[in-house]
Amino acid sequence: VFSLRFLPLVWSMLWRSRVRTWLTFASVLLAFLLFGLLRSASDFFQMGPRLAGASNLMVSSRYSLAVQLPLGDRDGIASLPGVVAVVPVVLFPSSYQDARNTVMVDAVEVSDFFHHDPRLDVDEAALVAMQRTRDGALVGREVAQRFGWKVGDRIPLQSRVPRKDGGRSWEFQIVGFWHLDEKRVGRLPALQTFVNYAYLDEARLFDRGTVNFYIVNVDQPTHADPVSAAIDARFASSAAPTRTQSEQSFKLSILRRIGDVGLIVGAILGAVLFTLLLVAGNTMAQAFRERLAELGVLKTIGFSDGTVALLFVAEALLLVLAGAACGLGLDALLIPQLFKLALGAAAPMPVQTLLAGGATALAIAVAVALVPAWRARRLSVVEALAVP
Amino acid sequence: VKAILRLAAMNLRSLPGRWSASLVLVVSLAGVVGVMVSVLAMATGFQKVFADGARPDRVVILRSGARSETESQITRDEADTLMALPGLAPAPDGSVLASPELYYGSALPRRGSAGEGGLTIRGVGPKAFAVRPEVRIVAGRAFKPGLREVIVGAAAQRSFAGLEPGRRVELGNVAWTVVGVFESGGDLHEMEIWADLATAQSAYARENTSTITARLASADAFSVYKDAVTSNPALDHEVMRERDFYALQTESTSRVIEAFGYTIAGIMALGALFSAVNTLYAAVRARRVEIATLRALGFGAAPILLSVLIEALALVLLGACLGGLVAYLLFDGLSTSTIGGDLGSDVVFQFRVTRGLLLQGLLWAVVVGLAGGMPPALRAVRLPVAEALRAQK
Numbered sequence: 001v002f003s004l005r006f007l008p009l010v011w012s013m014l015w016r017s018r019v020r021t022w023l024t025f026a027s028v029l030l031a032f033l034l035f036g037l038l039r040s041a042s043d044f045f046q047m048g049p050r051l052a053g054a055s056n057l058m059v060s061s062r063y064s065l066a067v068q069l070p071l072g073d074r075d076g077i078a079s080l081p082g083v084v085a086v087v088p089v090v091l092f093p094s095s096y097q098d099a100r101n102t103v104m105v106d107a108v109e110v111s112d113f114f115h116h117d118p119r120l121d122v123d124e125a126a127l128v129a130m131q132r133t134r135d136g137a138l139v140g141r142e143v144a145q146r147f148g149w150k151v152g153d154r155i156p157l158q159s160r161v162p163r164k165d166g167g168r169s170w171e172f173q174i175v176g177f178w179h180l181d182e183k184r185v186g187r188l189p190a191l192q193t194f195v196n197y198a199y200l201d202e203a204r205l206f207d208r209g210t211v212n213f214y215i216v217n218v219d220q221p222t223h224a225d226p227v228s229a230a231i232d233a234r235f236a237s238s239a240a241p242t243r244t245q246s247e248q249s250f251k252l253s254i255l256r257r258i259g260d261v262g263l264i265v266g267a268i269l270g271a272v273l274f275t276l277l278l279v280a281g282n283t284m285a286q287a288f289r290e291r292l293a294e295l296g297v298l299k300t301i302g303f304s305d306g307t308v309a310l311l312f313v314a315e316a317l318l319l320v321l322a323g324a325a326c327g328l329g330l331d332a333l334l335i336p337q338l339f340k341l342a343l344g345a346a347a348p349m350p351v352q353t354l355l356a357g358g359a360t361a362l363a364i365a366v367a368v369a370l371v372p373a374w375r376a377r378r379l380s381v382v383e384a385l386a387v388p
Numbered sequence: 389v390k391a392i393l394r395l396a397a398m399n400l401r402s403l404p405g406r407w408s409a410s411l412v413l414v415v416s417l418a419g420v421v422g423v424m425v426s427v428l429a430m431a432t433g434f435q436k437v438f439a440d441g442a443r444p445d446r447v448v449i450l451r452s453g454a455r456s457e458t459e460s461q462i463t464r465d466e467a468d469t470l471m472a473l474p475g476l477a478p479a480p481d482g483s484v485l486a487s488p489e490l491y492y493g494s495a496l497p498r499r500g501s502a503g504e505g506g507l508t509i510r511g512v513g514p515k516a517f518a519v520r521p522e523v524r525i526v527a528g529r530a531f532k533p534g535l536r537e538v539i540v541g542a543a544a545q546r547s548f549a550g551l552e553p554g555r556r557v558e559l560g561n562v563a564w565t566v567v568g569v570f571e572s573g574g575d576l577h578e579m580e581i582w583a584d585l586a587t588a589q590s591a592y593a594r595e596n597t598s599t600i601t602a603r604l605a606s607a608d609a610f611s612v613y614k615d616a617v618t619s620n621p622a623l624d625h626e627v628m629r630e631r632d633f634y635a636l637q638t639e640s641t642s643r644v645i646e647a648f649g650y651t652i653a654g655i656m657a658l659g660a661l662f663s664a665v666n667t668l669y670a671a672v673r674a675r676r677v678e679i680a681t682l683r684a685l686g687f688g689a690a691p692i693l694l695s696v697l698i699e700a701l702a703l704v705l706l707g708a709c710l711g712g713l714v715a716y717l718l719f720d721g722l723s724t725s726t727i728g729g730d731l732g733s734d735v736v737f738q739f740r741v742t743r744g745l746l747l748q749g750l751l752w753a754v755v756v757g758l759a760g761g762m763p764p765a766l767r768a769v770r771l772p773v774a775e776a777l778r779a780q781k
Binding site: 019023024062239274279 | 411412419427459561658659
């Protein structure tokens with residue numbers, strides 16, 4: 001019914017009204033530019049839970065993330081069956097040179113942390129150096145690139161945490177870099193810097209001997225639930241009861257408390273796509289009205305009803321897909337720069353954003369072509385040619 | 389002028405005949421304004437819940453470098469020194485109007501829905517009620533020092549289960565008795581639970597306090613007090629006006645929301661501009677015979693130009709009002725919450741669709757209408773009269 005040799009015909013139909021085609025194209029482009037931006041933001045936002053390790057548990061205070069746990073709990077957790085490693089974590093937000101240059105620093109037991117997280121890639125030599133260097137820092141590859149740091153550099157960081165002498169300037173010696181395993185998590189920037197828990201805890205003025213939370217590694221994912229229950233039972237009647245969650249639900253609960261980003265993005269995209277449907281639908285409806293006589297001629301010279309209908313579908317597909325491709329293409333160029341602006345390191349547009357964008361474009365093209373295609377199919381030659 | 393008005397009125401009356409193209413423009417504008425107003429209403433409401441309680445003669449004292457109450461710690465000696473410096477308002481008993489406070493996080497089951505929410509327990513000094521005269525006990529009584537008694541904010545009582553006076557409540561492994569409910573003019577403290585400072589310190593084994601909130605002798609005494617703090621070598625603390633302290637708590641979040649809202653609305657406005665051009669070109673096409681006839685009758689360029697622009701403005705303003713109305717009906721006063729900067733507490737706030745935001749939406753619409761209406765309006769004026777009339781046949 002429809003073959004590629006009709007493409008030149010579709011093409012010339014498209015350019016019948018130049019201004020309108022360009023304006024519609026631009027509207028489609030802008031709508032998909034927005035689609036890419038919003039979906040990337042929300043996909044990126046939800047990446048933490050999606051990439052969470054199945055064998056990792058997070059142990060925090062039962063009451064609040066703002067309440068610390070004692071370091072003494074570590075041995076109690078480690079003695080439970082199924083527990084492979086217990087890593088104490090202290091959040092140590094800092095900045096480099098300028099308060100706006102945020103550096104995310106976590107104080108952890110570095111070798112335990114890296115050995116039990118397959119998502120992180122690091123040279124064994126760097127881990128050994130980290131153990132030898134009390135004030136060592138293992139820096140995320142992309143952070144090091146941003147500030148031009150090299151192994152052996154001593155870097156001064158401003159922190160909100162005071163040292164024993166009351167000062168807030170901390171100096172660390174860079175012993176190596178780590179990065180994320182591309183095969184496991186995709187191309188994402190490594191933005192954290194790790195320092196030794198033992199060094200930081202001894203050198204800080206307040207809260208010595210406490211952690212913000214523990215990361216617990218279990219021997220197999222199926223043991224995550226029983227081990228969580230055992231940890232919480234172990235400390236239920238202590239001075240600091242715990243709440244143990246899988247890494248995924250821990251991250252999800254924080255995202256949920258930040259706000260329903262998915263719902264906000266969905267509502268905005270709903271408004272954008274509804275408007276686009278009207279814009280493109282109106283264009284197609286106008287195209288149909290202007291073209292009645294031509295359609296009559298096409299049918300007279302032997303075009304079947306189906307072919308005439310498909311001409312409209314092809315026209316809508318061409319217009320919408322071209323606009324969507326340009327919009328999403330612009331996103332692919334823009335989004336890494338936006339990430340760089342927001343996080344200090346570029347990250348590519350998530351692949352699932354691209355797939356969702358393509359599917360949406362197809363759906364919209366079909367939806368706007370439906371009515372004119374159906375009417376073109378039903379149009380009788382007499383009726384069409386009767387139009388003055 | 390009369391001719392212009394009559395022409396514009398005639399044109400607007402013919403709008404229903406071109407409803408489908410016009411509808412596209414109206415909906416485009418409704419989308420732009422609706423999205424912009426709703427997103428910015430979120431930022432406005434978030435700032436307002438903080439800013440509401442601020443007083444010019446009140447200061448918050450934190451350890452230098454701390455950006456929130458959880459990050460700050462002040463030792464007892466430091467607190468004594470800080471409260472002895474000049475600039476603070478005197479209290480009738482010879483001390484000053486200052487309340488050292490301990491900030492502690494806890495979680496309670498939310499009322500009506502599953503899950504827990506974070507809330508703040510604030511141990512307050514004996515002068516807390518004089519420092520914050522807006523705080524009123526509306527049910528029950530105040531806590532007694534030395535007893536494990538708390539008073540709860542009215543908003544906290546509404547949000548969390550089991551906070552009625554007389555009930556026992558477990559907060560961070562310590563059992564307290566609720567003895568009263570307080571209001572503080574709708575500000576953030578209404579989401580908190582208050583206890584006596586010394587009692588809270590012993591209950592949670594804390595030697596230090598987090599911050600000090602104090603009243604200045606007058607709003608002008610700020611620099612006197614701040615200088616006294618910064619010039620004291622024994623201290624490493626920061627004095628902030630309450631308003632500035634709250635702005636610090638909100639700035640990063642509201643900046644993100646605002647940047648988000650303006651970016652989205654900006655791109656959508658550009659799209660609406662294209663809709664406007666498209667719609668009005670179609671309108672001019674539909675009216676070309678009418679326009680040519682008017683020109684032939686001797687109407688000048690200006691009334692024609694204006695009639696197109698007025699059509700543009702009518703449509704965009706209709707769309708903007710629609711968008712603003714939908715945003716107002718759906719979101720104004722809608723309660724939502726986000727996580728506090730310390731990860732411990734949740735900030736509950738309402739969307740605020742203010743008159744300023746709605747006016748801003750209308751302004752955007754006017755800009756889009758004029759910019760998008762101009763090319764078609766110029767086309768209408770330049771329309772060759774004879775040709776247009778001939779096309780009629």
